Amino acid sequence: MFQAYECILVGIDGSKQAFEAFKVACSIAKRNQAFLLAVHVIDQQLPRMMGFAPVNEALYEHEEKLAESYLSACRQYAYDQSFAPLKTLVVRGSARSVLVEDLVSKYRVDLIVMGQSGLHALERVMIGSVADYVIHQARCDCLIVPYKC
Numbered sequence: 001m002f003q004a005y006e007c008i009l010v011g012i013d014g015s016k017q018a019f020e021a022f023k024v025a026c027s028i029a030k031r032n033q034a035f036l037l038a039v040h041v042i043d044q045q046l047p048r049m050m051g052f053a054p055v056n057e058a059l060y061e062h063e064e065k066l067a068e069s070y071l072s073a074c075r076q077y078a079y080d081q082s083f084a085p086l087k088t089l090v091v092r093g094s095a096r097s098v099l100v101e102d103l104v105s106k107y108r109v110d111l112i113v114m115g116q117s118g119l120h121a122l123e124r125v126m127i128g129s130v131a132d133y134v135i136h137q138a139r140c141d142c143l144i145v146p147y148k149c
Contacts, residue, residue, distance in 0.1 A: 003141070005032045009109040011099055011130065012040045014070045017115030021145040022074050025113035026083055028143075035085045037107055038074045040067035041095040064090050096133045104140055113143045 010025035012018045022038060029036040042063045071088035078086045091098050103109060114131045135142045 005029070005034045005111045005141075007035045007037065007107050007109045008032075008111045008113060009037045009039060009099065009103055009107070010113045011095070011115070011134075012038050012067075012070050012074060013115075014040070014066060015115060017145070017147055018070075019073065019077075020148065021113050021115040023077065024143070024145050025111075026078055026081055026086075028111070028113070029085070030081065030083050033085075034111075035087070035107075036078070036083070037103065037109065038071055038086065038088045039099065039103060040070055040088075040090050041098045042067065042090065042092045043095050044092050060092065095130045096137070099130065100134055100137045100139075104138065109140055111141045111143065112138055113145065116144050116146045 005028065008025050008029045010018075010022050012022060025036060025038075028034070042060060044060075067090040071090070075086065075088060078084070089103075091103075093102070099112065099114075104112070112134055114134060116131055131144050135144060
């Protein structure tokens, strides 16, 4: 049975693994003639959960610039693959709720693609991985791209 997808969301955190997941998502989207949504979430919850003082706005602005560079690489890859229906977003909030709830309903996402683990090792140790949360809570298909050495 062939599963046709119309809107695919891929989480981008700047890791090599996330970029590999983007490549897989791009291939699936191209094959399905689907819309691809590449998202970087600036997690504002983690510092509070860890008991840190509020983060300076300049730090968030710096993170947004980094996110734009990650997403620029995604746009370039999609262009090189002759893939056009791509939207990139930088969103502030909890990665878990943004990916599983907010964007899935707003864009009618029917597939989420993520790397198995990304840059946030401290978060993974303290409260579990975003990928683990997504596969257990998402109300759409999920594809976790494993780490390849």
